[in-house]
Amino acid sequence: MEKLGKAKIGLTEAVILLAVSSLARIFTSVPGDLIVHTGQAAWLSILMGLVLILVQIWLVWQIMKNRPQQNLIEATEDIAGAKWGTVFNLLWLILMVSVNLLYIRIFSEDLLLSAFFSTPLTLVVFIFILSSIWAGFLGIEALARGAKLLSWLIFGGLLLLMLCLFPLFDLNNLFPFLGEGWDKVLIWGGLEGSVLIDVILGAVIIKSLAKPEIFPKAAVRSMLIGFGVFILLEVALLMVIHWRTASEFILPFYTLSRQIHLGRFFQRVESLFLIIWLFIVLIKAAFLLYCSAVTLSDTLKLADYRPLLVPVALITLMLSLCPTDFSTTIQYSGDYLRRYFWVIGLGLPLTLLIWDKLKRRKQ
Amino acid sequence: MKILKLAFLLIAMLGLGGCWDNMEVEETAYVLAVGFDLGKNDNLEITFQIANPKELAGKQGSGQSGDKAYIFNTIEAPLPVAGYTLLNTIHTRQVSFLHTKVYIFSEELAKKGIQEILYPLVMYRETRGSSYAFVCRGKAQDLMNKQNLNLESNPARQFELLEELSQKLGFTSMITLAQFYEENKNHHSESFLPLLGVNKEKSSSQAGNSEGGKGESSQPKSSDTKEAFSQDTPSPEFGDYLPGDMPEKETNLQFIGTAIFVDHKMKAELTGDETRYLLMLQGILSESVLVIPDPVKPQYQLGITLRQREQPEWDFALEADPLQITGKIYLEVILNGIASEVNFANYAHKEKLEKSLIAILEKENQALIHKAQKEYKSDIFRLWEKAKWKFIDNASFDSYQWSEKFRQAKIDFQIEVEVRQTGKQIRTK
Numbered sequence: 009m010e011k012l013g014k015a016k017i018g019l020t021e022a023v024i025l026l027a028v029s030s031l032a033r034i035f036t037s038v039p040g041d042l043i044v045h046t047g048q049a050a051w052l053s054i055l056m057g058l059v060l061i062l063v064q065i066w067l068v069w070q071i072m073k074n075r076p077q078q079n080l081i082e083a084t085e086d087i088a089g090a091k092w093g094t095v096f097n098l099l100w101l102i103l104m105v106s107v108n109l110l111y112i113r114i115f116s117e118d119l120l121l122s123a124f125f126s127t128p129l130t131l132v133v134f135i136f137i138l139s140s141i142w143a144g145f146l147g148i149e150a151l152a153r154g155a156k157l158l159s160w161l162i163f164g165g166l167l168l169l170m171l172c173l174f175p176l177f178d179l180n181n182l183f184p185f186l187g188e189g190w191d192k193v194l195i196w197g198g199l200e201g202s203v204l205i206d207v208i209l210g211a212v213i214i215k216s217l218a219k220p221e222i223f224p225k226a227a228v229r230s231m232l233i234g235f236g237v238f239i240l241l242e243v244a245l246l247m248v249i250h251w252r253t254a255s256e257f258i259l260p261f262y263t264l265s266r267q268i269h270l271g272r273f274f275q276r277v278e279s280l281f282l283i284i285w286l287f288i289v290l291i292k293a294a295f296l297l298y299c300s301a302v303t304l305s306d307t308l309k310l311a312d313y314r315p316l317l318v319p320v321a322l323i324t325l326m327l328s329l330c331p332t333d334f335s336t337t338i339q340y341s342g343d344y345l346r347r348y349f350w351v352i353g354l355g356l357p358l359t360l361l362i363w364d365k366l367k368r369r370k371q
Numbered sequence: 372m373k374i375l376k377l378a379f380l381l382i383a384m385l386g387l388g389g390c391w392d393n394m395e396v397e398e399t400a401y402v403l404a405v406g407f408d409l410g411k412n413d414n415l416e417i418t419f420q421i422a423n424p425k426e427l428a429g430k431q432g433s434g435q436s437g438d439k440a441y442i443f444n445t446i447e448a449p450l451p452v453a454g455y456t457l458l459n460t461i462h463t464r465q466v467s468f469l470h471t472k473v474y475i476f477s478e479e480l481a482k483k484g485i486q487e488i489l490y491p492l493v494m495y496r497e498t499r500g501s502s503y504a505f506v507c508r509g510k511a512q513d514l515m516n517k518q519n520l521n522l523e524s525n526p527a528r529q530f531e532l533l534e535e536l537s538q539k540l541g542f543t544s545m546i547t548l549a550q551f552y553e554e555n556k557n558h559h560s561e562s563f564l565p566l567l568g569v570n571k572e573k574s575s576s577q578a579g580n581s582e583g584g585k586g587e588s589s590q591p592k593s594s595d596t597k598e599a600f601s602q603d604t605p606s607p608e609f610g611d612y613l614p615g616d617m618p619e620k621e622t623n624l625q626f627i628g629t630a631i632f633v634d635h636k637m638k639a640e641l642t643g644d645e646t647r648y649l650l651m652l653q654g655i656l657s658e659s660v661l662v663i664p665d666p667v668k669p670q671y672q673l674g675i676t677l678r679q680r681e682q683p684e685w686d687f688a689l690e691a692d693p694l695q696i697t698g699k700i701y702l703e704v705i706l707n708g709i710a711s712e713v714n715f716a717n718y719a720h721k722e723k724l725e726k727s728l729i730a731i732l733e734k735e736n737q738a739l740i741h742k743a744q745k746e747y748k749s750d751i752f753r754l755w756e757k758a759k760w761k762f763i764d765n766a767s768f769d770s771y772q773w774s775e776k777f778r779q780a781k782i783d784f785q786i787e788v789e790v791r792q793t794g795k796q797i798r799t800k
Contacts, residue, residue, distance in 0.1 A: 047765055125496065126391040180756040186764040253553045267549055269501045 018218050021152035022210070022226035023233065024159045025295065030206045030234030031162075032292035034261055035285055036114050037338050038346070039242055043255040045196035049187030050251070051242040053197030058235045060197075060354070061204060065227045067357035068211050071364060076220045080211035081306035087364045096356060097307040100208065101300060103352055105320065107205050108296035109328040110341045112136050115289045117334045122262050123282060130329065136293050137325045143294030144301060144317045148216045151294055158287045165284040166237060169261075170244050172268045172277060177247040187251070199347055205296070207231070208353065212299045258338075297321055396424070400464035403441070403527050404473040406511030407488055409480045410447045415488065417454035418445045418512040421462070422470075422525075445512050451492050468497040472527035474504045474548055475511045475567065481630060481637035486555060493552045500549025503530050506630040506637060508568035508615050514624070533626055537565070541650055541659025541677070542610050542627045542643035555635055561749045563649075566628040566640060568614030570621070609662040610643030633749045639742075647677075648739045651700060651732075652752040654682045660707075666727035667713040667720055674708025675728070680789065685757045694776040696754060698784035700736075703791040704728065716793050725788045732786050740782050750777045 017025070033039075042050040068080070075083045081100065085093030116132040124132065143151055186193060210227050214220050245260050248267060257263045265281035298313075300320045305313040331337040401422045410416035421442045444461055448454035458466050474492070476485050492498055507514045534545040543565040554562035614625040627643040641649060650656035656679045665671040680701040688695035704725075706715055715721050743751045755773045762768040 049764075121496065124392045128391070178756075180759070183760045184762040184764050184768050189764050189766060249549070250553045250557055252556050256556075263500065267500050267547075 016218050017149055017152040017213075017216055019222045019226055019229075021156050022213075022217055022222065023230045025152045025155045025291070026206050026210050026226060026230030027233040027237075028155050028159065028162060028288055029209065029292050029295050030204055030231065031237060032111060032288050033204075034238060034241055035118060035259070035289060036111070037258065037342055039238075039245060039260050040255050040257060041342050041346075042196060042242070043246070043251050043260075045188065046192050047187030048182050048246050048251040049185065049193045051182075051239050051246060052185075052187070053193045054235060054239050054242060056194055056197030058231065060350075061207065061231050061235070062228065064204075064207050064354055064357065065224060065231065067354070067361055068207055069224045069227070070361050071357060072211055072214060072220065072223060077215075079214045079302075079306065080208065081303050083211075084360060085307075087360050087367065094307055096360070097303060099352060099356065100212075101303045101307065103205065103349075104209075104296055104300040104303060105324055105327070106345055108293060108300065109324045110337060110345060111289070111296070112293055112324065113328040113331060113337045114334075114341060115293075116328075117337065118259055118262070118285075121334075122259060122278075133325060133328055136290070137297075137321050139290050140294040140297040141317050141321045143290070144298045144321075145314060148213050148298060151291065151298065155291050158291070162284050162287055163237070165280055166241065169265055169268075169277070169281060170240060173244050173248055173264065176267060177244070179247060181247050181250055182243070199350060204231075205349075205353070206234070209295060209299045212302055258334075297324065300324075394465065394467065398464055400462050400466045401470045402458075402466060402468050403471060403525070404475065404515060405451075405468075405471055406475040406477070406507070406515045407451075407480055407485070408477040408511050409483060414447045414449050415451070415454065415480075416445055416447050416512060417451065418443060418515050419454075419458055419466075420515055421466070443512075443516055451488060452495055455495075468495070469499070470527070471497075471499065472502055473530050474502055475507050475514065476504070476564070477511045478506055478508050478630075478637065479510075481506045481564070481632070484636045486635040489548075489552055489555060493548065498548065500547060500552070502548045503534070503545055504548045504551045504564055505567045506564045508566060508613065514567060514569055537626070538657040540643075541647040541656050543629060543646055544650055544655070555632070561747075561751050561753075562632040562635075563751075564630045564632070565626065566614045566630050568616075568625050570615055570617070570619045570623050570625060609660075610647065611645075612643055613640055631747060631749075631751055633747060638749075639747055641739075644735070645739055648732075648735050649751060651677075651679065651702075652683065652736060652739070654679065662708075663728065663731055665709070665711045665713060666723045668711040671711035671713075672708070673706070673710070673724075676705040676707055678703045678705070678791075680787075683784075685754055687754075687758045687761060689758070689761060689771070691781075694780040696780050696782045698782070700732075700784055700786045702732070702786060703789045705792045706790065709793075715790065721790050725790060728788050729786045732788070733784075736784065736786075744778050744780070744782075748778055749774065 039050070042053055046053045071083055071087070072078075072080065075086065078086060081097050084096045084100070087093070088096055112133055116129055116136060119132055120127060120129060143154070207227050210223060210230070214223050217223060217226065241261060245254055245264055248264055249257075249260070254260050262278060262281060262285075265278040266276075268277045297317065297320060301313040301316040304316050304320060305311075310316070331340060401424070402419050403422050404420040406418040406420075408416040408418070421444065423440055423442060444458060446454045446457045446461075448457055455466060455468065476488070480488075493500070530545075537543045537545050544563065546564055551562055551564060610627065612625075613628045617625055617627065619625075627646075629641040629646045629649060630637050631639045631641060647656065647659045647661075650659075656677070659677045661675050661677055662672050663675065665673045680703045683698050683700045685696060685698045688697075709715065713720055715724055740752070743749065750773065754777070758773065759768050762771065
């Protein structure tokens with residue numbers, strides 16, 4: 009268990025942690041939703057989304073670069089003052105908890121659908137939460153090192169998945185190039201696939217980085233890796249399954265892994281994919297819980313985040329069981345959270361930056 | 372603390388065996404093949420071939436056994452999932468479809484339309500997209516019960532081997548359930564399924580059920596259309612059969628030909644030979660054997676192996692009225708049966724062979740294109756897949772109305788043939 013304030017993670021660990029965390033969305037409805045809106049140009053819309061996320065990283069770094077001793081939560085309060093700072097930080101917290109509870113619910117439902125058909129949902133959600141609490145207690149250093157250790161398996165497994173799918177690739181599936189039209193590629197790329205919570209999480213753990221100056225490097229590299237892998241997977245998906253069909257599946261990449269059969273011997277590799285999936289999801293859930301607890305402890309000016317892990321985890325657990333069914337969860341995630349996330353994900357850093365500039369000009 | 376950690380790990384290990392979703396092999400009945408026929412009152416007659424693992428293992432090993440290696444059950448139900456559920460009222464073991472390798476649809480059902488079965492089938496969580504799908508001539512339950520596994524004790528293995536074999540023959544093309552579903556969902560695509568059938572001369576049950584099976588077996592199927600193109604060029608009719616029509620002394624399962632689906636309904640059957648040309652025009656013909664008249668000594672026959680050297684090149688004049696499609700098909704040839712002893716390593720003879728083969732293939736392909744445009748009224752060659760490269764987005768492609776344009780299109784193509792090898796002998800004397 010790490011000593012408070014002593015944990016330091018290097019550039020590689022930070023890059024891998026953020027990249028793996030951003031990759032978790034491939035197990036949600038994001039890949040399918042992108043295809044619904046943009047057709048076979050879904051991969052192109054992710055590329056457009058990468059441009060927006062670089063803007064988000066720039067905005068966050070503009071806020072953080074003059075405050076080497078602070079993380080995003082402290083910086084928010086420093087800029088906006090105690091009252092508005094607390095409001096903004098609670099907004100960050102609500103966002104983190106919302107993302108976590110929807111992720112945990114979606115991943116659990118996905119697991120039930122694909123492997124544990126008869127297992128009670130509450131048990132799977134509880135196991136995710138329990139693992140996140142444990143990882144949270146171990147701290148960010150353990151989490152980052154764990155992610156680095158597992159990254160070989162995660163990225164190696166995904167590469168193997170793509171290699172196995174190679175005989176099924178059909179380049180014709182990617183044409184007409186602009187799919188459902190350039191306007192949809194631009195709009196849905198921005199709304200559905202771009203602005204992520206992970207850059208915000210990176211700014212929350214900035215004090216745990218070896219040096220705060222490595223934040224922009226870590227954020228840019230991790231997003232390039234995360235988006236790069238996502239684009240490759242989406243291209244592979246579209247080349248194997250026609251976009252009209254690919255958009256139908258709740259778990260397109262799991263469906264993709266079930267299509268692999270290389271001769272009579274190499275079949276049923278989805279079990280390998282399931283392991284990679286679990287690793288990514290556990291890292292994401294634990295990282296979100298850790299950052300939620302740190303955000304709350306910094307907002308409340310507590311010295312230690314650890315006493316807050318269990319209460320925040322319990323709130324997440326209870327809320328994650330609130331949506332009545334899987335369709336409602338997907339609807340909350342797609343129609344509300346993801347669609348309007350950019351308002352906070354981009355809007356709040358922009359507001360803080362303008363506030364900071366105006367404040368500095370006055371001084 | 373250490374004891375607590377150890378206790379936690381030990382308790383966590385208890386869950387590794389699975390609690391709610393564990394499936395013991397000896398408590399599960401694995402369905403290897405499912406057949407669908409049209410039942411009474413619009414219901415389905417679903418036939419299941421369930422493995423008896425103990426007996427199957429015995430058959431693969433020593434072969435000493437008393438019980439049957441498979442159990443067949445036929446159940447009438449409105450939907451596949453209803454049939455699956457009812458099947459569990461017969462067997463005490465939990466029925467599993469995780470290892471189902473083959474789904475067979477009867478011809479009668481395919482002609483009525485199978486999308487109402489296909490969609491729930493794909494949606495079912497245990498269905499694997501990598502399973503194969505077939506259309507059988509006659510009733511699926513008859514075919515499954517009579518399935519003659521001459522060399523293989525396991526039908527799953529038989530169909531897996533068939534996939535490899537189909538690439539060498541070019542008389543059929545294996546389609547997975549996922550591919551078939553995808554083609555059914557695609558607005559521009561026609562879907563295909565390979566055909567199965569049992570030799571009719573021995574199979575009494577099929578005689579009344581199959582349209583193609585009313586005393587017309589062993590007759591070439593597609594020669595009428597071909598005659599319209601070139602009277603002088605001979606037609607190789609060595610694979611011109613539908614399954615069940617090929618004359619054979621024993622009762623055997625025959626894998627030859629293709630069923631074409633237009634608007635979710637089976638519209639036509641292609642013979643083995645026609646399937647070869649379909650695959651050639653689609654650009655997915657791996658290998659196929661052809662017997663043609665010897666161009667130098669026409670009284671002799673010549674056996675050749677055809678291979679698609681590279682993907683066909685298609686060009687589209689989209690603005691032209693009617694649509695103009697030009698293509699180039701690249702083939703290579705290996706000679707493997709020269710009865711005439713003509714030396715085809717000789718340049719003049721080789722050139723003559725190439726010209727003769729091109730004439731035959733052009734005639735055969737033109738006949739199939741004509742059928743597709745006038746009879747099937749659909750782009751069975753999937754030329755639209757290449758044409759859509761010329762469009763910027765889906766809306767512009769949809770508004771072009773490819774299917775209608777294809778029916779009127781002027782399709783010209785060139786075939787390039789290269790005699791790559793002359794078999795084991797370079798010259799004969």
